[in-house]
Amino acid sequence: MVLTPAEAKRKLVHMAVGSFALLLRFMTWRQAALMAVAAFFFNWHALPRLGGRGLWREADHGRGYPLGILLYPLAVLALVLVFHDELWKAAAVWGLLAIGDGMAAFFGLAAGGPRLPWNRDKSWAGFLAFVVFGTMAASVLAAWTLRLPLVAGASARILAVIVPAALVCALVESMPTTLDDNLTVPLVGAAAIALFSLAEPARLLEDPEAGPRLLLGLVVNGVIAMAARATSSLDTAGAVSAVIIGTAITAGLGLAGLLLMIAFFVLGSAATRLGHARKTARGIAQEKGGARGWRNAWANGSVPAVLALMAAMAPSELRAVFTLAYAAAVATAAADTCSSEVGKAYGDRTVVIATLQPAPPGTEGGVSLEGTLAAAAAAALVAAMGPVGRLYAWTLVPLVAVAGVLGSLAESVLGPVAERRGWMGNDVLNVLNTAFGAAIAVLMLRVLS
Numbered sequence: 056m057v058l059t060p061a062e063a064k065r066k067l068v069h070m071a072v073g074s075f076a077l078l079l080r081f082m083t084w085r086q087a088a089l090m091a092v093a094a095f096f097f098n099w100h101a102l103p104r105l106g107g108r109g110l111w112r113e114a115d116h117g118r119g120y121p122l123g124i125l126l127y128p129l130a131v132l133a134l135v136l137v138f139h140d141e142l143w144k145a146a147a148v149w150g151l152l153a154i155g156d157g158m159a160a161f162f163g164l165a166a167g168g169p170r171l172p173w174n175r176d177k178s179w180a181g182f183l184a185f186v187v188f189g190t191m192a193a194s195v196l197a198a199w200t201l202r203l204p205l206v207a208g209a210s211a212r213i214l215a216v217i218v219p220a221a222l223v224c225a226l227v228e229s230m231p232t233t234l235d236d237n238l239t240v241p242l243v244g245a246a247a248i249a250l251f252s253l254a255e256p257a258r259l260l261e262d263p264e265a266g267p268r269l270l271l272g273l274v275v276n277g278v279i280a281m282a283a284r285a286t287s288s289l290d291t292a293g294a295v296s297a298v299i300i301g302t303a304i305t306a307g308l309g310l311a312g313l314l315l316m317i318a319f320f321v322l323g324s325a326a327t328r329l330g331h332a333r334k335t336a337r338g339i340a341q342e343k344g345g346a347r348g349w350r351n352a353w354a355n356g357s358v359p360a361v362l363a364l365m366a367a368m369a370p371s372e373l374r375a376v377f378t379l380a381y382a383a384a385v386a387t388a389a390a391d392t393c394s395s396e397v398g399k400a401y402g403d404r405t406v407v408i409a410t411l412q413p414a415p416p417g418t419e420g421g422v423s424l425e426g427t428l429a430a431a432a433a434a435a436l437v438a439a440m441g442p443v444g445r446l447y448a449w450t451l452v453p454l455v456a457v458a459g460v461l462g463s464l465a466e467s468v469l470g471p472v473a474e475r476r477g478w479m480g481n482d483v484l485n486v487l488n489t490a491f492g493a494a495i496a497v498l499m500l501r502v503l504s
Contacts, residue, residue: 058164065110066157072127073153073192076146080200084139091132098124126237127152137245144252146196147217148244151224155189156236159228173350173482177229185225186218193217215256220247233477250361254368262367265306272305273298275313279320287346288324296352300360307363308378311444315385316359318440322433323347323355323392330400354485355388362493378446379455379500380493386437386459387492390430391485394463398426408467422467427460434459454499462492 075094079087098107102124108116115121130152134145163181171177194210194217203213227243228236259265279301280294289297297320305313327347359381366377398405398416405421407414414421438455441447447455466488473479479487 058161061109062112062160062164065112066160068110069127070153070157073149073157076149076153076196077199079135079142079146079149079196080202082142084135084142087135087142087145088132088139091128091135094128095125095132098128123235123237126235130237130241134241134245138248143197143200144245144248146200147193147220148241148248150192150194150196151185151189151221151244152237152240154192155185155221155224156228156240158188159185159225171229174229174231176231182225182229185228186221189224190214190217190221193221215254216248216251219251220244223247230479230483231477232479232483234479250365253370253373254365255370256368258369259306259364259367264309265367268309269302269306271310272302272313275305275310276301279317283320283324288320288327289352290346290348292349293347293352296349297356300352300356303360304356304363304381307360307365307367308381308446309444311441311446312363312366312378312381314444315382315437315440315446316356318437319355319385319389319392319433322389322436323396326393326396326429326433329396333400350482351485354482355392355489357486358489358493359384359388375447376497376500378441379451380497382438382441382446382455383458383462383496384489384493386434386455387462387489388485389433389437390459390463390492391466391488393433394422394426394430397429398423401425407471408464422464430460430463431456434463451500454503455496458492458496458499461495462488465491 072094075090078090082090098121101107102110103121107121107124110124111121112123115124131145131149134148135142138144159181162184163178166178166180168178168180171179171182194213197213197217198204198210224240224244224247227239230239232239276298280289280298283289283297284291284294301313301316304316324347362377362381362384366374366381369377398421400416403423403425405414405416405423405426406412408422416423434456435452438452438459441455442449442452466484469487470481470484473484474481
């Protein structure tokens with residue numbers, strides 16, 4: 056895709072509309088919601104009659120309506136409704152959507168430069184532009200809506216929330232997907248803002264044990280990564296990624312938290328090698344002889360790493376919740392990996408869970424009895440490592456294990472549709488199902504409490 060005059064005009068309008076976020080300082084949430092509804096009907100009926108068809112993309116002309124232009128005000132409406140008591144969060148995500156996404160397009164399409172390793176159609180220039188300009192816009196809008204002076208203290212508190220949210224949204228914007236950015240960026244941005252606003256970084260920074268945990272994490276994870284590289288369980292990039300992820304987990308939850316990730320790695324590696332000859336003969340074996348790369352590491356470890364750090368930075372009453380969510384995310388990764396690998400090797404009858412139709416082993420969305428039993432066993436074993444490290448009580452092991460199995464099944468349900476329509480690839484699905492597992496655990500804990 057190139058920056059055509061029509062696309063440049065579309066992005067300029069996209070960013071200019073973000074200036075309406077300044078009005079959130081003076082509006083109630085009901086007034087803001089009415090503004091978004093009015094904008095939707097304006098974009099739907101009035102804008103095309105006022106020359107707005109010039110902003111339509113080729114696909115919009117084919118379907119007869121401008122999908123992204125209609126999604127934009129609906130996204131703002133959803134933000135206002137979700138954050139009706141904290142409109143500064145809606146303003147911040149609106150800033151990420153308007154300015155971050157818009158500047159990413161201008162810099163990415165106009166400047167070009169080195170390509171992103173996970174999407175060759177996107178560039179580092181666009182990615183960095185999203186982070187920098189999105190952070191600036193979201194921070195200013197948040198402070199403006201909160202009526203805060205832009206002094207060092209206020210800015211630091213806001214930036215602690217906005218910067219990680221901008222990084223997450225930039226990653227989402229840069230992913231290869233057919234989903235519209237006006238849907239994905241505000242959806243993920245809202246979740247990120249809600250999550251990171253719970254963090255109190257001072258708790259981690261002022262923890263006297265944080266430094267020693269960090270150094271211990273580097274050493275322990277470095278040794279594990281070298282051993283994994285020597286046994287071809289990880290390639291070089293995967294080993295480096297594992298050190299970063301494992302160190303973050305150790306910094307947040309200590310060796311007790313890392314124990315769960317080690318259990319996942321051992322179980323996943325064993326399941327990958329189990330029946331490898333049979334999987335190779337079927338043409339569905341893990342590539343590179345079973346060695347996992349950086350994509351696998353981040354797909355399964357990014358959500359657990361974030362949750363482990365959140366556990367260290369969250370208020371004391373939420374630390375146990377984030378710890379349980381972390382355990383469930385790791386249990387989900389273990390259940391998904393073991394289910395897939397065992398099912399591909401030994402599954403006698405595989406069915407697509409969404410349709411219950413028979414399918415060959417290795418089919419996206421396919422499940423088998425053997426694979427499902429392996430998922431349950433893997434999730435239970437990982438969950439049991441929590442009480443061993445005194446992270447939570449033995450009575451919570453079933454909750455973590457069930458959340459892990461349910462999270463892994465979410466990919467089986469969503470995967471076939473998502474990959475067929477180009478919404479997301481397998482790596483993004485793995486990130487999503489670990490997040491699902493964590494969310495399911497929190498929901499179950501809330502219901503049981």
